[in-house]
Amino acid sequence: MCNWLHMHRVAYYRAAMALEHAILVSLAERSASGYELARRFDASIGHFWKASHQQIYKVLGRMEADKLVESHLVAQDGRPDKKVYAITGEGRDELAAFTTTPTGPEVLRSDLAVKLRALPFGDRDAIVATVRQRRADHLATLAGYEASAARYYPDPSAVPAEQLGAWLVLSGGMRAERGGIEWCEEILQALVPQAPGEETR
Template identity: 40%
Template sequence: MALAEAILVCLTDRPMSGYDLAKTFDASIGFFWRASHQQVYRELARLRGKGLVESKEIEQSGRPNRIVHTITEAGEQIVHAWSQKPCRMPSVKDELLVKLYALDHVDIAVLREQLELRTDQHQAKLSAYLRIKEKFYDAKTLSRAKKGKLIALTMGISNEREIIKALEQAVKSLGEIDE
């Protein structure tokens, strides 16, 4: 149940609406833990039910009211307890590698295109990470909170770079196969 904790972590920063959270899960923390807005809203309802967040409706004219969620004392305790528990290994699920595994039953030209598309996608991620790093984490004095985010981001950056290298190498190897 780590989506719950990821949401609580976001709320330690500042109170947010479901919409704010959904956007955060489309960027920043979403680099490390993906979730859709439906997941976020459902989980928020559960957290409210357990008393880990408190929700206040804020009147807005013209559009639906914002429901702003604040983490409670109990919620912060859950975060701390979670931080001490061991982590699971992220589970691998990559169709592209399965296709390489199944090369005998795959059209090489098509697969090459898919590898190149994937390379572009990782290139885009890398650029996004680098932009954020330069924008938000280039100061000399960083708070502990920011240092943690910077370490995570740095891992993301080196990871993307290496995946790109590996994909390019894979395309090269594919090219050496005589059909």
């Protein structure tokens, strides 16, 4: 029972709705409640696609109306009931179709870049502090990724086929963090020239 609006949306906006597809991937791997999905987005997928629980519930509702997922209530003891969502056949079709659509160039939005360009008009020390913070964030995120990598992919040259995609994503995440760290260090070198040893924190 697709109404016109639904068809319109699927036809024209598919490329822009990656949150739906991220949820479909997550549910294709394992069924989950909205709450569990939100925590997965905090933990693994969320490193590459953030989503609040409110947004997830909203999208899940729409996806259920679109028959991409279906839910059933599960009673629990010691905790509130939960609504477990599972991907449908239509959802799997949509996910497969998504992989065949071309992806436009990534949109990157860098607050830090704007601040750097504002260097002549702003507070140099504050910007340096921001860069140090950013560097620390990248280091912490990288450490988390490396722990995941060591745990789940101890031998990167022999990743099982069904985990290859997830491994490549994690590897890309580590690359991005390392690149971010190097950029921060280049910036600090340029803005705070001093003995390299002092730049450890």
